Amino acid sequence: MDSATKTKVLRAAPNRWLVFCILTLSGGVAFKLSSIKDMFYVPMQQFMGLSNTQIGGALSVYGIVQTIGLIVGIYVCDIISKKYMIGGGLIGIGLTGLYLATFPTYAGFLAAFGLLAILGEVIYWPVLLKAIRLLGDEKTQGRMFGFLEMGRGIVDVIVATSAVAIFHGMGENAAALRAGILFLAIVTMACGALCLIFVPNDEKRVDHSGKEVSRTKAAFSGMIEALRSPDIWAVAINGFVVYCVYCGLTYFIPFLNQIYFLPATAVGLYGIINQYGLKIIGGSVGGFMSDKVHHSAAKHIRAGFLVCIIAMVLFMLIPHQALGQSGRWYIGALCTLAFGAIVFTMRAVFFAPMDEVKVPKEITGAAMSLSSLVIYLPNSFAYLMYGNILDRYSGMAGFRIVFCIMIGWAVVGLGVSTYLIHRIKLHQQDL
Numbered sequence: 001m002d003s004a005t006k007t008k009v010l011r012a013a014p015n016r017w018l019v020f021c022i023l024t025l026s027g028g029v030a031f032k033l034s035s036i037k038d039m040f041y042v043p044m045q046q047f048m049g050l051s052n053t054q055i056g057g058a059l060s061v062y063g064i065v066q067t068i069g070l071i072v073g074i075y076v077c078d079i080i081s082k083k084y085m086i087g088g089g090l091i092g093i094g095l096t097g098l099y100l101a102t103f104p105t106y107a108g109f110l111a112a113f114g115l116l117a118i119l120g121e122v123i124y125w126p127v128l129l130k131a132i133r134l135l136g137d138e139k140t141q142g143r144m145f146g147f148l149e150m151g152r153g154i155v156d157v158i159v160a161t162s163a164v165a166i167f168h169g170m171g172e173n174a175a176a177l178r179a180g181i182l183f184l185a186i187v188t189m190a191c192g193a194l195c196l197i198f199v200p201n202d203e204k205r206v207d208h209s210g211k212e213v214s215r216t217k218a219a220f221s222g223m224i225e226a227l228r229s230p231d232i233w234a235v236a237i238n239g240f241v242v243y244c245v246y247c248g249l250t251y252f253i254p255f256l257n258q259i260y261f262l263p264a265t266a267v268g269l270y271g272i273i274n275q276y277g278l279k280i281i282g283g284s285v286g287g288f289m290s291d292k293v294h295h296s297a298a299k300h301i302r303a304g305f306l307v308c309i310i311a312m313v314l315f316m317l318i319p320h321q322a323l324g325q326s327g328r329w330y331i332g333a334l335c336t337l338a339f340g341a342i343v344f345t346m347r348a349v350f351f352a353p354m355d356e357v358k359v360p361k362e363i364t365g366a367a368m369s370l371s372s373l374v375i376y377l378p379n380s381f382a383y384l385m386y387g388n389i390l391d392r393y394s395g396m397a398g399f400r401i402v403f404c405i406m407i408g409w410a411v412v413g414l415g416v417s418t419y420l421i422h423r424i425k426l427h428q429q430d431l
Contacts, residue, residue: 016135022198023131024148026090026191028155030124032163032184033097034062034116039164040177047174048103058113062121063379065114069122070373074226077365078219081202082127082134083195089124090192097185101178126368129351131199133364141352142297146287149348153279159187222363231357231427232367234420236374238301239350241413243375245308246343247382248406249274251390252336255399259320260329270333274340282344290349297352298424302417304346308410311339316403321396350375356424 037044037055044050077085096115104112136144163180170176226232253271256262262270290297315335323331351371359367386405390398 019198020135022194024151027152029159029188029191030120039160043177047177058110061110062113062117065117066121069118070369073122073126073369074366075219075223077126077369078222079215082131083199083201085123085127087192087196089119091189092119094185094189101181126372129368130364141355142290142349143287145352146283146348150280150283153276157276222366225363226366226370231423234423235353236371238416238420239375241409241416242346242350243378244382244409245406246347247378249340251386251402256332260324260332262329278340278344281341283348286345286348297349298420301346305410305413307342309407312403312407358427
C-alpha cells in the first residue's frame with residue numbers, strides 16, 4: 001500500500017466509526033416509541049384509557065404491518081439512498097410520537113402503531129443493517145454487528161431510564177406521561193437529523209459501459225436476485241432458528257417465579273438483566289468470538305447451537321423443584337441467565353454472515369429486508385406456541401416441554417448452520 005493510499009485510509013477511518021456510533025445511537029432509540037408499553041404500560045391504561053386488549057391489538061397491528069411491509073421492503077430498500085431512508089424514517093417516527101403525545105382516539109392509536117411499523121421495521125431497520133454491513137468488511141462483520149447490539153443495549157438503558165425518570169419527576173400523572181412520550185419523540189428526531197448530516201449517500205450503480213443504472217431498475221433486479229439466492233435464504237433461516245430459541249428465553253421468568261418462587265423484587269431485576277444486560281454482554285462477546293475465535297459468524301452460531309443443546313440437557317437434569325423449595329432461587333437465575341447469554345451472542349451476529357456468502361453489496365437492502373422478514377417471523381407464532389403449552393400443562397411438565405422444543409430448534413439450527421458454512425466454503429473456493 002503506497003503512502004497516499006495509507007493516508008486516505010487513515011482519514012476515512014475516524015469518519016467510519018463516527019457514522020457507526022451515530023447509527024448505533026439511532027438503533028437504541030428507534031423502537032422506544034413502538035415499545036412504550038415496556039416503560040408506561042399501566043400509565044397508558046390510566047391516562048390514555050387503553051385496556052389490555054386494546055394495547056395487545058395495537059401490537060398485533062404492528063406485527064401484521066411489519067410482515068406485509070417487509071415484503072414490499074425487499075424492493076424499496078435499495079431505491080432510495082440509505083441517508084434519507086434512515087434519517088427520514090427516524091424523523092417520521094418522532095413525528096408519530098408527537099401525535100401519540102396528544103392521546104389520540106383508539107383508532108388513531110392503531111394507525112400510529114401501523115405507521116411506526118412501516119417507519120421503523122420497513123424503512124429504518126433493514127437499511128440500518130445495510131449501512132452497518134457497508135461500513136465493514138468480511139473480517140470485521142462480527143464485531144460490527146456485535147458492537148451494534150451492545151451499543152443499542154447501552155442506549156436502551158439510558159433512554160428508557162431517562163423517560164421513566166421524567167415521568168416520575170413530573171408527578172406520574174397524565175402530563176408526566178405526555179412529557180415522557182415527547183422526550184422519546186424529540187430524541188428520535190434528533191438522531192434522525194444526525195443521520196441526515198453524517199450518513200453518506202449510496203454510491204451510484206453503473207453498468208459495464210460505465211452508464212448509470214436507474215435505481216428502480218437496479219432495485220427490481222436486486223429484489224429478484226435476493227429472492228433467488230440460496231445464500232441469503234440460508235442466512236435468513238439460520239437467523240430464524242436462533243430467534244425461535246431466543247423467544248423461549250421469555251419463559252424463564254414464569255419458570256423462576258413458579259418453580260423457584262423468585263421474589264417479586266428479584267423478578268424486576270432479572271427482567272432488566274435479561275432484557276438489557278445480556279444484550280450488552282452478548283453483543284461484545286458475540287462479535288469478538290465471531291471475528292477473533294471462530295473467524296466466522298456462521299461458525300460461532302453453529303458452536304452456539306451445540307453449546308445450547310448440551311447446556312439445556314444438563315439444565316433439565318437439575319432438581320429444580322427441590323432447589324426451589326429450599327429457597328435457592330439464585331441457582332435457577334444464574335443458570336437461565338448463562339443460557340440466555342449464549343443465545344444473545346448468537347442473536348447479535350445472525351446478520352453478519354451476509355458478507356461471508358459474498359452477497360453483492362448493491363443488493364444489501366433487499367437482502368436485509370428478506371432476512372428480516374424471515375428471521376423475525378417467530379414473533380407471529382413462537383410466543384403463542386410456548387404460552388399455549390404452559391397453559392395446557394401446568395408446573396414443571398409444561399416447562400420441560402418448552403425446554404425440549406428449544407433443544408429441538410437448536411438441533412435444527414446445527415443442520416442449517418452447517419449448510420450455511422458449506423455455502424461459505426464454496427464461495428471461498430471460487431476466490
